[in-house]
Amino acid sequence: MNKFKDIGLMNKEKLLQIFDYLNERLRENQMQLEITIYDGSIMTMVYDNRPATRDIDCVFSETNFKLLDNILELTKFAFNLTDGWINEEIKEPLKSILKEDKETYRVYSNLKILKPKAEQLLAMKVLAARPEPAKDFVDAYILCKDLNITTKEKLLDICSGYIYLTLIGERQRKFIEYLGEDLGYDWK
Missing domain, CATH: 3.30.460 (Beta Polymerase; domain 2)
Known part of the structure; x- marks a missing residue:
């Protein structure tokens, strides 16, 4: 069944x-x-x-x-x-x-x-930055691992190719900070 x-x-x-x-x-x-x-x-x-x-x-x-x-x-x-x-x-x-x-x-x-492409999907996840139960955070974590992103600068460089960084507000900034922390990096 x-x-x-x-x-x-x-x-x-x-x-x-x-x-x-x-x-x-x-x-x-x-x-x-x-x-x-x-x-x-x-x-x-x-x-x-x-x-x-x-x-x-x-x-x-x-x-x-x-x-x-x-x-x-x-x-x-x-x-x-x-x-x-x-x-x-x-x-x-x-x-x-x-x-x-x-x-x-x-x-x-x-x-x-x-x-x-994974880069675009990652930028979309960062922009959305929805709270649970949405899976944006887990998805972004997997995409960062897949794309071998180890710095906030590299993440923002990828994102800037798909979204205006001026759209990143407090929610997205916290999302990125926690994402870096879960990946084992300091992205403050």
């Missing part, structure tokens, strides 16, 4: 099954789609940081949205997903990003999945 089925969580395996299913429905409808995934979906699929995610934070390329909505409803039904399983609210924070730096994550016959 799938332990994620009843509570609406999607683990890496289920996410990949959903993308396979989406690709098949797109193929049947002779439709091509490009989707960029963010946040929990990436941390679950790419970094194996989370056992599961509640939604797929994403942005779709320009497409036939009436047909896509139908395909998404079929997917929701087929996988017994909760309302809000597709979350396009990421569009709002993306307005603060200076540039998108995407790379291909996976290519199917009719579906292409993109993701932001």
Whole structure:
């Protein structure tokens, strides 16, 4: 029995099954789609940081949205997903990003999945700096380790490529300070 089925969580395996299913429905409808995934979906699929995610934070390329909505409803039904399983609210924070730096994550016959590079994702996590239960801090820690960031200067240099440093307020400053402390550095 799938332990994620009843509570609406999607683990890496289920996410990949959903993308396979989406690709098949797109193929049947002779439709091509490009989707960029963010946040929990990436941390679950790419970094194996989370056992599961509640939604797929994403942005779709320009497409036939009436047909896509139908395909998404079929997917929701087929996988017994909760309302809000597709979350396009990421569009709002993306307005603060200076540039998108995407790379291909996976290519199917009719579906292409993109993701932001780790540097962009880290800058987005620092800017968001949400308190628990959001996973921004844990995600930023993993991304710093992955990118071998050992100084506050290097972190801020990366961030400045994606966000205006003037957007960093007290919450983000504390976030960075605690991040450095957890990594074993003094970033005051």
